[in-house]
Amino acid sequence: MAILKLRVATPLFVLKGGAVVSGLDAFYKDGRLYLVDPTHPALVSRAATLEDVVKLASADPPRYAYAAYPAPPIPPNTEVKIGTAPPASTIKGVLRTAYLLAVLAKDSAVAGQFLQSVRDALQEKLHPKYVASRGEAIVFKRHLGRRTFDIFNLMRVKEGAFNANHRVYKIDVVEGGAIKTSIYAVGLAPDSVLEYEIEVRPFVKESGEKELWLTEQELKDALDTFAREVAAFERERRGYAACDRGMRLGFGAGRRWKTVLNFVEKKDPTLFGDIERYMSTKLNRVWDDKTVKTAEEKPVGWVCYEWR
Incomplete structure (x- = not known):
């Protein structure tokens, strides 16, 4: 061998892992991009609409993230593969x-x-x-x-x-x-x-x-x-x-x-x-x-x- x-x-x-969109299911904060599941129980239990989910997640991305990566600043509504x-x-x-x-x-x-x-x-x-x-x-x-x-x-x-x-x-x-x-x-x-x-x-x-x-x-x-x-x-x-x-x-x-x-x-x-x-x-x-x-x-x- x-x-x-x-x-x-x-x-x-x-690039075989799908994609996220900044401001929807990914949020940039302090040099890192946080990937968030919008169906996370901690989010769904506190939010009635998707807009509410986004507001909660964007306010504290590390709390709801399932992954995070060092990143450059990323414009809103940008797809990240x-x-x-x-x-x-x-x-x-x-x-x-x-x-x-x-x-x-x-x-x-x-x-x-x-x-x-x-x-x-x-x-x-x-x-x-x-x-x-x-x-x-x-x-x-x-x-x-x-x-x-x-x-x-x-x-x-x-x-x-x-x-x-x-x-x-x-x-x-x-x-x-x-x-x-x-x-x-x-x-x-x-x-x-x-x-x-x-x-x-x-x-x-x-x-x-x-x-x-x-x-x-x-x-x-x-x-x-x-x-x-x-x-x-x-x-x-x-x-x-x-x-x-x-x-x-x-x-x-x-x-x-x-x-x-x-x-x-x-x-x-x-x-x-x-x-x-x-x-x-x-x-x-x-x-x-x-x-x-x-x-x-x-x-x-x-x-x-x-x-x-």
């Missing part, structure tokens, strides 16, 4: 993308099949989420008679020790040096530390014989290569990378950290352009690298990692 240890370098957001620590599935997804890149870079025949499958998916006008999965099947699927097996089912990621500090941040969406819009969200603060246990099992045949289709060392090497390549892109394009062994996770990390677009762009620039146009059409927005989400004037989501 291997341990992947992450240290948060810039505010990190995994609630973030969580990256779940094991996020880490497994990054490792899957990294392993995909490693195989494509090593095997030109597989790379050719992958690129052709993506071309075919575009021609068939598949849903965006299926464009890459068509190609991924070439790398990850094994056919066992009538059964199909995904080799990443042999890999397990488990959340380990977390030392997570949360706070509210103002996230700016920046393009061309100008702020287009801003949102507020609860995220992991720098110096939070997260550990994940990575275990790879052998494949067991019906005969009982075991085969190693995937190894921990392959995953380590793949992540190192993937992170190094995309971080180099970040340094060139944005002039910033948090650390030598670093990557970006979660909301705002950008498409390069979730795909093998760097590889596609190098091997087939025409296909890369086709993908950009196709995704822009399907998503009804420009799909590119021009915007960056920042908090405290740094790109969000950077973590520095080490293997143990």
Whole structure:
């Protein structure tokens, strides 16, 4: 078993915890945002209407809060999204993308099949989420008679020790040096530390014989290569990378950290352009690298990692 240890370098957001609205079920006071349940018995028993509930809660937020976070001043009626620590599935997804890149870079025949499958998916006008999965099947699927097996089912990621500090941040969406819009969200603060246990099992045949289709060392090497390549892109394009062994996770990390677009762009620039146009059409927005989400004037989501 291997341990992947992450240290948060810039505010990190995994926005799967819902949202609150300042002045309704969240109240700012003395540098903290207090989250309040309007159905709290202590409030409901003393208030006849929602307006009364809000007045009571706003007068003494700490008394009724079920959670509180350090926060900058937040305007009234502002939505604040609630973030969580990256779940094991996020880490497994990054490792899957990294392993995909490693195989494509090593095997030109597989790379050719992958690129052709993506071309075919575009021609068939598949849903965006299926464009890459068509190609991924070439790398990850094994056919066992009538059964199909995904080799990443042999890999397990488990959340380990977390030392997570949360706070509210103002996230700016920046393009061309100008702020287009801003949102507020609860995220992991720098110096939070997260550990994940990575275990790879052998494949067991019906005969009982075991085969190693995937190894921990392959995953380590793949992540190192993937992170190094995309971080180099970040340094060139944005002039910033948090650390030598670093990557970006979660909301705002950008498409390069979730795909093998760097590889596609190098091997087939025409296909890369086709993908950009196709995704822009399907998503009804420009799909590119021009915007960056920042908090405290740094790109969000950077973590520095080490293997143990």
